[in-house]
Amino acid sequence: MVNFGRQVIVEAQYRQLADGGLLAELAKRDMMLHGPAHCFNLLLHAEDYMTNHPDWFGLRGGKQVPQTFAGAQFCWSNPVARKQFTDNVEAFARQAPQIHILCLVPFDGGQACECDQCRKVGASNLLMLLMGEVIEPLKTSRPDLPRPGEPKAGCNVAAESCQLRRLNPQPEKAVRNQE
Numbered sequence: 002m003v004n005f006g007r008q009v010i011v012e013a014q015y016r017q018l019a020d021g022g023l024l025a026e027l028a029k030r031d032m033m034l035h036g037p038a039h040c041f042n043l044l045l046h047a048e049d050y051m052t053n054h055p056d057w058f059g060l061r062g063g064k065q066v067p068q069t070f071a072g073a074q075f076c077w078s079n080p081v082a083r084k085q086f087t088d089n090v091e092a093f094a095r096q097a098p099q100i101h102i103l104c105l106v107p108f109d110g111g112q113a114c115e116c117d118q119c120r121k122v123g124a125s126n127l128l129m130l131l132m133g134e135v136i137e138p139l140k141t142s143r144p145d146l147p148r149p150g151e152p153k154a155g156c157n158v159a160a161e162s163c164q165l166r167r168l169n170p171q172p173e174k175a176v177r178n179q180e
């Protein structure tokens with residue numbers, strides 16, 4: 002990934018795909034784009050927010066730390082942080098219309114926030130809460146997500162679980178069904 006700084010990294014990456022002609026070729030072949038995957042750190046970038054909102058960032062070892070490798074995910078129990086993340090996701094999704102599967106994955110190498118509220122509710126529950134909030138504005142601004150005709154099974158959030166216990170010592174709790 003080219004480093005353009007701040008959250009525009011994912012937008013710039015998408016623009017590169019467009020400018021390079023890849024998106025046009027995908028459209029010709031009726032192929033869909035899936036992404037941007039491990040992006041939480043880019044959609045709530047520490048350089049943009051950490052100075053003014055340190056409480057949005059995850060607690061690790063008693064300190065609020067940025068979303069970087071061996072850092073922490075942002076504080077998913079903080080509703081203001083979740084709202085900013087949600088707004089940033091929507092802004093990106095509007096600018097990336099050829100992404101038909103919007104895949105949002107926490108950044109690699111970070112554990113969940115250790116604050117009392119995050120521990121109490123559980124990282125899996127908070128992640129599902131966040132995803133539920135993320136999809137609400139997208140129902141209006143990107144009604145094509147998921148792609149029309151795709152099976153939905155009564156829910157437009159797909160969960161994927163990757164167990165990496167050596168990096169995430171917190172036990173997973175039950176995932177709450179959002180719909």
Ligand SMILES: [Zn+2]
Pocket residue numbers: 059060075076077078079114115116117118119
């Ligand atoms: Zn927290």
